[in-house]
Amino acid sequence: MSGHIRNVIPMLIFWFIWLARNDSRFNNIRMNHLAIINRIKEKVFALFSANLITYKNFSNVFSTAEEFGIYNLGSLHSSGSRWSNWAAPNPLCFKINIHLDLYGDKWCIGGVIRDSVGNYIAGFAGDSKALDELRGFLVAVNHGLSVCINLDLYNVMVESNFLVDPTMFLVHDGTSCGHPSFYLRRHNMGLREVLNCSFNVINVEVNSVARALSLFGSSFNAVVDLNFDLLPANIQGLFFLG
Template identity: 45%
Template sequence: MIHKGLSLASKCQCCLHTENIHHVLILASVAVRTWVYFDDLFKLNCFNYHLSLKAFLNCWLVNIKGHIRNVIPCLILWFLWLERNNSIFNGVKMGHLNVIQKVKDKVAALLAVKLISVKDFKNYLFVFKTLGGSMDPSISLVRTFKWNKPPHNFYKLNIDVSINDNVTGFGGVIRDSNGYFVAGFAGPLNNVDY
């Protein structure tokens, strides 16, 4: 930010630390929680915020073109950057769950359009389903919906039900006329016949 001839460093949107690339992509609490989630999911045990970005990526990347371990860190970096920008320019609070969900959604979308497939999960089939994969090609992997804002000073409730391997659940979210989260809920559905 430049103001009256002074150059001031910007502050991190999630912790008010002086912002730099290493902080935004590795050290910020949103970044740490995101990396730890995927590090645990892949059972890599390589997350270390003291590493440089290059050294950290070397822990993730493998020498197999299109492998999911090469895709995931790129998506994480991209969505961390978008989350940071959305916070700065749109005033939306940063959240690691947003980044994690966006990475999962993008993997599911890549699977749906066959840019990646189950073969790209070599040695990591245990994360295939968690990241939006399905062994049954007849099952649609991604459904895209357009969300329309309600009229000014109104709220919109969206609900959904999920049935997966005899487990059922429900959830919903309420958003205001600006699209901001107001409340959400989720829970199991018991004794459901289908």
Template identity: 30%
Template sequence: MDAALIINNVKRKVLQLYTYKVISIKTFSRCTKLALIFGIYMDMNTSNSLDSFVYWIKPKPPYVKLNTDGSVGLLRAGAGGLIRDSLGDIMAAFAAPLQLVDVIMAELNALLMGLQLCLKIGVTFVWIEVDSLFLVQIIKDGVTGNAQYFYLIRKIKSLLNVLNFDISHIFREGNVCANLLANKGSSLVGYEEFDILNLEPSLKGMLLMDKASLPHIRYG
């Protein structure tokens, strides 16, 4: 299972389908940049492409990257996240159910659990990446105007005080691994850390995409 070989085979097959008119330019009407990856050139001025690419970027040593996410549905909520090293290899992953809360509370809980896991495995240089701009602002500015978040933020800040950290925003399309874990967390009975040598195939695939610096497509 060579990732690069599989990707090249897919690209060649798509180009063949286009060459033999099985698919057409219309197939890529909203995906001009994706078409270019397959070697299909379109008129950038006449196309109505609204897509963009989102990349998960590897951290530089000595930093690791912590991605977390919260998931809130009609009847259940969850938190999840993972830690990866400078090669893009997974070091640890977790998921947990939450009491039904709002999205910000779920995001805060996920971040708290992720920071606790960082300290548990002994890493102190952490690049935090989340898909909530509001959460980034909370951590950087420390002001929310909402009393219910106060104690969670205080716990998070106390952990950040013993870490060398940076925090940034990534679009949800680039945070798919953490999102998958958060969704899984909503169906668990309790907090769970996963065996990184025995991960679900869907998560393995997403991890390989990120490690290979392959883009995630963002529409609109």
């Protein structure tokens, strides 16, 4: 898509307002300005992921890119290295990158599992069915760890840009056993007892593949596992950028 982002955004605003108007008129779906804003953000990120808009579309307004989840402009292409952003785990280890985002009224997750040389092992994406960010994050972690156990992967690092409070993984959170995340935490404890598991917090720009998967997952009604050949071309291309 050609043109500066200042010209692209008004076109997207017009387009998504028109779609929302049609949904309201013909499908009895109430117009929601927050949903329209989210759809615009999703579209810009998808266009960037597919290389249909690039850094030069943000010339002189680089700070605007962060509103769309695009960080450290120039860093993706500053090196010819495939892993200029994503750091491989130690040999015989596996890494799960997960991301959680709110799309409309759904906390959607995305995750990718890679080995120590960066090979794609498995991926997943979809609606976590969570009512808040913490539960959505726990759903993402539990799903990723469950996939690892099913694939006999027992030395695992979980990476996310979610600021992890270690107490969230304890069975008892210091309040009551009726805490809404209690059963998710207990399930997580059971999974981690089987796995040699660690957690790491990273910057969101390093988590680009998982973020793109969470956006892709916003079209699903549940979390689904994804083989590499089932991924959209733009996510496959983003995977090879790091």
